[in-house]
Amino acid sequence: MFTEERLDRILQILQDQGMVKVKDLSTLFQVTEDCIRKDLKNLENAGKLKRTYGGALLSQDYPLKRDVIDRRDTNIEKKRLIAQKASELIGSNETIFLDISTTNIMVAELLAKSHKRLTVVTNMIDIMQTLAINPNITAIGTGGIMYRTVNGFMGAAAIEIIKQYSFDRALIGTCGLDLTDNSITTLGVEDGLTKKAAIASSRHKYLVMEKDKFYFNDSYKFAHFDDIDGIITDSMPDEATSSKLYSAGVTIL
Known part of the structure; x- marks a missing residue:
């Protein structure tokens, strides 16, 4: 799986579940945890998520319904x-x-x-x-x-x-x-x-x-x-x- 495909899949999981864990993603994609951390950092820099200890949360820019x-x-x-x-x-x-x-x-x-x-x-x-x-x-x-x-x-x-x-x-x-x-x-x-x-x-x-x-x-x-x-x-x-x-x-x- 190419990096871009993996990033898209991580975002899909985030939108479904609200959070992801480095360990789980490493197992799912069969890559190292360091690789996943780099993916999460790239997505954070793009404003897509917020990294936390051991994983990441959906960014607060996610369009919640307010009214x-x-x-x-x-x-x-x-x-x-x-x-x-x-x-x-x-x-x-x-x-x-x-x-x-x-x-x-x-x-x-x-x-x-x-x-x-x-x-x-x-x-x-x-x-x-x-x-x-x-x-x-x-x-x-x-x-x-x-x-x-x-x-x-x-x-x-x-x-x-x-x-x-x-x-x-x-x-x-x-x-x-x-x-x-x-x-x-x-x-x-x-x-x-x-x-x-x-x-x-x-x-x-x-x-x-x-x-x-x-x-x-x-x-x-x-x-x-x-x-x-x-x-x-x-x-x-x-x-x-x-x-x-x-x-x-x-x-x-």
Whole structure:
């Protein structure tokens, strides 16, 4: 196999799996690990990936869908599974925060059908509308500056409202993790600071995210692994990622 063919195949694997390991690629292509490291360096220089210890992650320039309207119809079954797990963690008479997240919309749908008595604070309009059908749930919107792309509120005004509460649990959306420095990322500062405020006001903090996001990251780091209690996901990440999270005290559900 020529070098260019191998590079193309590495990129295909990256886009399918989100990450690659030097050892696995060496075995797959029957070349030395040094050869694979050179391939990864060339792809990194081209902006296609980001090298990590023992492998590489898909570059954060990978075109993630950012608008809620684009993301609502993606990975539906995975999000349903995550939402089911998340809703089962929430007990009656709790005060919870549901962050801007298409998965949290599904959490809200399950809670709206339940008999739990809850106070739910959210910065997402879809979630408020969903919860409004259940008289046992007090739904509180943060208000603030409205961002059309996420159909919700972010920024200083929303943060001030969030700071006034003490949440039993917060379910936080994310664009992905950066395994190089154990950080949790999102697409911008306003969203990141709003999420950070919710985490600071909560006793139990969980990320809600599909498995793919273990291998993606975005531009703004709003927290680190030791700031959260757990990650609710559809299936377990690879062993190295799981071990890194467990060592930071993060439970994977």
